[in-house]
Amino acid sequence: MKKQLCSLLVFLSFLGLQAQFNENPVSWRHEVKALSEDSFEIKMIADLEPEWHLYSQHTAEGGSLPIEFTYVNVGTDYETVGPTEESATEKAYNEVFEVEETFFSGQAIFTQKIKRLDPKVRQLSVELFYQVCKEVCIPGDAVLTISLDGGKAIVEEKNIDDRSKAMAAALKLDIKNKEILNSGDGESVKTATGPWTIFGLGFLGGLIALLTPCVFPMIPLTVSFFTKGAQNRSKGISRAFLYGFFIVLIYALLSLPFHLFDSVDSQILNSIATNIWLNLFFFLIFVVFAFSFFGYFELTLPSSWANKMDSASSKVGGILGIFFMAVTLAIVSFSCTGPILGGLLGSTALAEGDVANNLSIGMIGFGAALALPFALFAMFPAWLNSLPKSGGWMTTVKVVLGFLELALALKFLSNADLVAHWGLLKRELFIGLWILIGILMTAYLFGWIRFPHDGPKKKIRGIRLFTALASLAFTIYLGLGLAKVVDLKLLSGFPPPDFYSVVETESDCxxxxxxxxxxxxxxxxxxxxxxxxxxxxxxxxxxxxxxxxxxxxxxxxxxxxxxxxxxxxxxxxxxxxxxxxxxxxxxxxxxxxxxxxxxxxxxxxxxxxxxxxxxxxxxxxxxxxxxxxxxxxxxxxxxxxxxxxxxxxxxxxx
Known part of the structure; x- marks a missing residue:
């Protein structure tokens, strides 16, 4: 809800408000001080209209948007020296966002030191994105061109022709009572995928990864190393817990780049769900993942990485050595965990909400599931004797995951097809392909078809028999849905909509x-x-x-x-x-x-x-x-x- 409120406040500069508020409540100017021949101190000064607030670079996350500076051609024409410093700020608690915000009133001064790399450079450009608020919030987006020879700052604005102005005006509505737009109690809006659900999906993915041949055999070996190699049992347990903590930390760190993307553009990750070429890329990647799980080839990181990490863990020792051991596990197990993590990324991209945060939560859940057995078996080493032996059942787990990866791949292909209006993957064909995948997975589980790395045939029983029957039941459910005998509400959102059909319909709604x-x-x-x-x-x-x-x-x-x-x-x-x-x-x-x-x-x-x-x-x-x-x-x-x-x-x- 906070994200939605923030979006509303950011973009609420509408027709009808112009008569009430100044259209440009902030004006910019600058001062340049030469510190040496090629070093300068730039002050960017924002003068604010009364009662308007401009938000600090460091205001609390989840509230109003902070000001952002993008220095154009930095690294080629000049380099920045230190961070952009700010003048004195104020703080106040925002009851809407439930955070303490940091902002400026009246005037804000931002100071940045630079060193010129090219003596011919006489000016530089700074792209500004900021938000100013009073009763409403207005975003600011401009380019500030600063002369290093003491000239005035210029705010560049793109002019549009009369035709565009007329068409833009026709796109705006004259809404009389806009104040009620977001005046509900806030309880009526529900997110489809909450953080605990994302964590649970990540945890489930980690549990599945434990059952793969890349991870499962390492549990008794690693736990035995910690418990037998320690001077006493309590120290062995503490080292195993630390090992588990580092596993969680490593997978959490894998999501950090997505937060960097999100800070550049809050919508860049959400665009995965609608960008045609990204969806096609994900489709191909998931097909590759699937055939890797089928045993036709293995996706592995360079063996030299694992060797270096293993060598580091043995040389360094102590806490740092345990960290390198955890990194080694992540690298060695990549051929099994990589496709599962890809599925987690894909599922998160398809979900609504803050993609970067959701991915971090999912990654933490994944790492927690992987770390859990190392801590538990270190605490209760006798349990190791109850672990099932490694064998063909782990190959079965990988192949089933391969079929699931194929099914998810079709969702990305469907997204691209829908958005581009290609008409290639209509609802009936999509469901038909899922039925085919279900038939093949059921046949595999019953032992009627086989893949590379499958062991000798054995009698189908236990969990494999139950999974085969569940796969058969789901395939029948899909078939009944395709025949219009039952609806497919359990799959809402995954197949294309009903009106995207090979059969001519009276309505495309x-x-x-x-x-x-x-x-x-x-x-x-x-x-x-x-x-x-x-x-x-x-x-x-x-x-x-x-x-x-x-x-x-x-x-x-x-x-x-x-x-x-x-x-x-x-x-x-x-x-x-x-x-x-x-x-x-x-x-x-x-x-x-x-x-x-x-x-x-x-x-x-x-x-x-x-x-x-x-x-x-x-x-x-x-x-x-x-x-x-x-x-x-x-x-x-x-x-x-x-x-x-x-x-x-x-x-x-x-």
Whole structure:
């Protein structure tokens, strides 16, 4: 909820607020002091209008957005010396975000020392991204060009032509009561994947990795090393626990690069779910992972890495030596853990929310599962005798994982197909391929087909028999769903939507509803019929959108209201289909930032941001054709909450 509130406050610079607030509540100037021939001290000074706040680089995470400086051509024309320093700040607790924020009032001064590398350089550019807040928050996005010869700073703004201005104006709504947009109690919005769920998935992945031949045989060997090599049992246990801690730490550190990406662009990881080429890349990677698990080849890191880490662990000794042992385990076991970690990355990318944080949580869960047996068996070494022997069952685990990787690979291919409108992987074909995968996995588990590295045939029993029967049952369930005998609500969000079918349908809208794919025609229909509008901001690759449509919209009461009482306008913000050249234009936000509108997704994503201050999907808004909001906006939620929301909108309309 905090993330959604932050998104709302960041982008809430709308038509209708301009008369109330100054459009540019912050102005910039600079001072340059020469410290030597090629060394300078630059002061960037922000003068703020009364009551407006600009936020520090170091304000608490989860609150208002900090100011960011990007020094253009640093490292070639010049280099920065030390961090960008700030003048005195203020602090106050923000009850909305529940964090203490650090900000400036009146004036903010940022000081940066630089050393010129090229004597010919006479000016430098600094890209600024910041947020200023009063009753609302306005983002600032500009380029500050600073002369090293004492000239004035210039804020570069991209000019757009009259045609673009007219088309941009047509994309803005005159909303009369925008203050109620986010005035709900906050309990109606629910995230589909919470941190504990992500941790649980990561932990489950780690438990599965334990059963693979790359990891399982190392448990008794490593535990025996700690317990027998120590001077006493308590020291052996403490070393084993430290070993487990380092395993968790190593996998947690693997997620750090994604936080760096996220700090550059908060949406860069979420774009995985909609970018065509990234989805195709993930599809190919997961197919490679699958065939690796089938035993046709192995994915391994260079053996020299493992040798160096092993050598370091034996030479260094102590705590550092134990750390290198944990690194060695991570490297040696990569051929089994790598594809599972890839699945964790893929699942996290498909989930909603903060991808980088979710990935860290999942990685910690994965590492905790791997570390757990080393700590437990070190504490209770007698349990080692109860461990099953290594054998063919571990190969079975790998092959089953290979089939699951293939199934997940198809999801990424489906995302690319939906977003690009290729029409290659319709719903029936997608489900059919999953059925084929299910048949092959069932046949393998029953011993009817075999893969490289499989041992001698044995009688099918125990867990393998149970897994084979579960695979058969799921395959039958898919077949019944394909035949329309049962619905496939358990899989909501994974197969393509019902209307993306090889069979011609009367409607290309969810559940056969009447919907409009552009707001102008939908608005005209609502005006003619006198019905209220429901804006449905959705996406072709949006898992939670499909879950809402198939689990909530399909409810008879909800469906009846959507069909008969509202004009449904479904706008796909991830649609990569290019607009005709005559409909492409430049959209200039009130902050001065200019965005090129070239695709359908560009247009409706900008429409959502500029009018409602949100960038997430699904996102639902009720309003009438007079510009009155009928209820606060709502997102992913349950059937009862959604039904009550629709009824409240009708009541307020009447």
């Amino acid at each position: 969810p559940l056969g509803l009447d919907c409009y794919k552009d707001y102008q025609s939908g608005w005209a229909k609502a005006k003619a019929s006198g019905k209220p509008i429901m804006f449905d901001f959705t996406g072709w690759a949006c898992v939670n959108c499909r879950k809402m449509e198939e689990n909530v919209w399909s409810d008879p009461e909800v469906y009846e209201l959507l069909k008969n009482e509202y004009v449904l306008i479904s706008l796909y913000v991830d649609d990569r289909k290019a607009l005709p050249p005559s409909e492409q234009f430049e959209f200039k936000f009130d902050s001065g930032k200019v965005k090129s509108i070239k695709t359908i997704g560009d247009k409706w994503g900008t429409f959502q941001t500029a009018n409602f201050g949100s960038i997430s999907q699904p996102y639902y808004v009720l309003m009438d054709t007079e510009g009155q909001l009928l209820a606060p906006a709502i997102q992913y939620t349950d059937k009862d909450t959604y039904l009550a929301w629709l009824k409240a909108g009708l009541k307020n309309h009447n």
